[in-house]
Amino acid sequence: MTRSDSYPFSERSARAFQVFGILGKLHILFLAVLVLSPELLLAQWNATIGAQSDDLGRQALAFLPNEIWIHAGESITWTMAVNEGHTVTFLTSGQIRPPFTVECPGFSAPSASFDGSACVTSGLLFQRDKFTVVFPVAGNFKLVCLVHSDMTGTIHVLDPSQSLPHDQAFYDREAQRESADLLRVEVTGPMNHHHHLENTVIAGHGDTVATGGGSDSFSLMRFSDPEITVHAGDTIEWTNDDPTVAHTITFGPEPQDLVDPSSNVTVDADGARHGVLNSPSDAVHSGFIQAAPQDRTGLAQTPSGVTRFRITFSRPGIYPYICSLHEVLGMKGSVVVLP
Numbered sequence: 001m002t003r004s005d006s007y008p009f010s011e012r013s014a015r016a017f018q019v020f021g022i023l024g025k026l027h028i029l030f031l032a033v034l035v036l037s038p039e040l041l042l043a044q045w046n047a048t049i050g051a052q053s054d055d056l057g058r059q060a061l062a063f064l065p066n067e068i069w070i071h072a073g074e075s076i077t078w079t080m081a082v083n084e085g086h087t088v089t090f091l092t093s094g095q096i097r098p099p100f101t102v103e104c105p106g107f108s109a110p111s112a113s114f115d116g117s118a119c120v121t122s123g124l125l126f127q128r129d130k131f132t133v134v135f136p137v138a139g140n141f142k143l144v145c146l147v148h149s150d151m152t153g154t155i156h157v158l159d160p161s162q163s164l165p166h167d168q169a170f171y172d173r174e175a176q177r178e179s180a181d182l183l184r185v186e187v188t189g190p191m192n193h194h195h196h197l198e199n200t201v202i203a204g205h206g207d208t209v210a211t212g213g214g215s216d217s218f219s220l221m222r223f224s225d226p227e228i229t230v231h232a233g234d235t236i237e238w239t240n241d242d243p244t245v246a247h248t249i250t251f252g253p254e255p256q257d258l259v260d261p262s263s264n265v266t267v268d269a270d271g272a273r274h275g276v277l278n279s280p281s282d283a284v285h286s287g288f289i290q291a292a293p294q295d296r297t298g299l300a301q302t303p304s305g306v307t308r309f310r311i312t313f314s315r316p317g318i319y320p321y322i323c324s325l326h327e328v329l330g331m332k333g334s335v336v337v338l339p
């Protein structure tokens with residue numbers, strides 16, 4: 001490098017040092033103002049979304065913690081800790097809950113401020129994504145995930161003249177405790193007993209836990225008997241035991257539409273969906289297998305959910321399958337059909 005090449009670099013460096021010097025003095029001035037007027041220092045709160053086991057099968061579907069008290073003007077940053085997708089959403093009072101694919105009409109992240117007058121939502125968040133919401137006015141605001149209906153919380157925004165009951169360290173401990181409790185929820189019922197009935201598989205199990213701030217839920221995103229062996233002509237029945245989370249049973253390529261069953265699926269007299277596979281290269285998709293949502297007094301009741309899917313295997317072979325919603329978490333299995 002020649003001197004003429006290096007000269008402009010040196011000049012720029014000198015200017016940079018001057019700028020840093022001025023910035024440094026401003027920084028000290030700024031700190032001095034904060035020390036003299038601590039109310040200017042608005043707290044920035046942190047919370048976590050979700051927790052999971054090492055094998056990703058156990059998912060805590062929860063805002064951790066799901067109840068936080070802050071002052072008007074302060075903000076909360078949520079950080080995603082899991083591979084299952086969630087949203088951070090504040091709907092307006094009485095707003096019809098939109099699908100997560102629709103989000104809040106007219107709203108786009110990332111800068112969000114919620115005062116109750118207009119809906120605010122993140123997009124679908126995945127591991128390490130962050131979303132920050134500022135709360136300029138006092139009020140008690142419900143926090144929801146548009147993907148998981150039993151994943152709610154409350155943000156209490158108080159006037160700055162009122163004292164706050166907890167500090168960030170308390171919320172960090174509370175988040176730890178809630179996630180540990182959710183991940184150690186005991187799996188009961190048929191999911192816990194292999195071969196409770198011949199030719200049956202439990203497709204997911206879940207529990208909902210209430211706190212003062214709302215609900216948290218736990219889901220085991222697994223098939224109870226991931227490697228099951230039957231004989232040609234047999235029928236296997238999958239049942240979703242989760243109170244809210246949908247699963248699918250999908251053989252072959254995933255269809256574009258995951259919600260509805262593939263066209264080769266029929267409905268049995270008891271409402272269960274039913275497919276027939278003649279070869280491991282055939283495809284069949286259950287559509288969402290899911291419990292009906294809880295009914296609410298004053299609203300029309302919802303029809304019973306379709307929680308069961310049956311497949312009759314006519315020929316021998318090895319038939320791998322997935323849950324198209326949770327394959328990324330390891331929710332898959334295979335059926336060995338013997339002659």
Ligand SMILES: [Cu+2]
Binds near residue numbers: 204246323326
């Ligand atoms: Cu699933």
